[in-house]
Amino acid sequence: MASAVAVTDASFETDVLQSEVPVLVDFWAPWCGPCRMVAPVVDEIAEQYAGKLKVVKLNTDDNPNVASQFGIRSIPTLMIFKGGNKVDVVVGAVPKATLANTIEKYL
Amino acid sequence: MTQTASTESDRGKNKASNKSFEAMRKFAETYAKRTGTYFCSDPKITNAVIEGLAKHKDDLGAPLCPCRYYEDKQAEVENTYWNCPCVPMRERKECHCLLFLTEDNPFVGTKQDLEIVEVDYDDE
Numbered sequence: 001m002a003s004a005v006a007v008t009d010a011s012f013e014t015d016v017l018q019s020e021v022p023v024l025v026d027f028w029a030p031w032c033g034p035c036r037m038v039a040p041v042v043d044e045i046a047e048q049y050a051g052k053l054k055v056v057k058l059n060t061d062d063n064p065n066v067a068s069q070f071g072i073r074s075i076p077t078l079m080i081f082k083g084g085n086k087v088d089v090v091v092g093a094v095p096k097a098t099l100a101n102t103i104e105k106y107l
Numbered sequence: 108m109t110q111t112a113s114t115e116s117d118r119g120k121n122k123a124s125n126k127s128f129e130a131m132r133k134f135a136e137t138y139a140k141r142t143g144t145y146f147c148s149d150p151k152i153t154n155a156v157i158e159g160l161a162k163h164k165d166d167l168g169a170p171l172c173p174c175r176y177y178e179d180k181q182a183e184v185e186n187t188y189w190n191c192p193c194v195p196m197r198e199r200k201e202c203h204c205l206l207f208l209t210e211d212n213p214f215v216g217t218k219q220d221l222e223i224v225e226v227d228y229d230d231e
Contacts, residue, residue, distance in 0.1 A: 027176070029159075029173065029174070029176070030121060030155075030159075030228050031155055031156065031158050031159025031160075031162055031173040031228070032155070032156070032159065032173050032174040032204070033147065033151075033152035033153065033155045033156040033159075033173075033174065033204055033205050033206065034152065034174060034203070034204060034205050035174070036151060036152060036155055036226075037149065037152060037205070037214075060176040064176075064178070067176045068176075068178050072176040073175055073176060074174065074175055074203055075174055075175060075176055076174075092203055093205065093214070
């Protein structure tokens, strides 16, 4: 089963900004309850859009540079990148349909 | 650098001390009852948030909200806005961490006492 791959401060440029396909980034932290709620939804999205969308996760505690660069505040924050640019943001634990509808706009 | 180091407490890997966990559990139960709010229907969420609050209490001296990213955690503690119960909770009963939920929230459960469940905080 496809699931979100971890990215870091070091790999963000290559894995996200230079990706050929749009990327969904799940900004999370270990003790954030709603992050645990959204993680399985993100994994389902990875499965559903395999090949068309790359799905990754970034631990904000371990990777403060990227989290600061993109102005992360509330977590979980789900950010969509296309062609090296941030194109959309969804904040908080959301139902799968909400996330899927947002993603469809960029595929 | 705001990185939280991987640590081992008396309760396990990446967990808070027993003293802080119990203090935050009691606070959460009392505060839920006082405000007429309820814990999440999924007890893993509640356990994780209380663990995070207790971990911040251990590491920073105050229960800073674990559902936010801060460039400088110590400065945020001193600023007090996001120390639990945060200003949005106290003013409008808004808890984006899903710890204290009003009855109209889709994730609301029926409990105001914590059901302890095992949550793994090992990375990944």
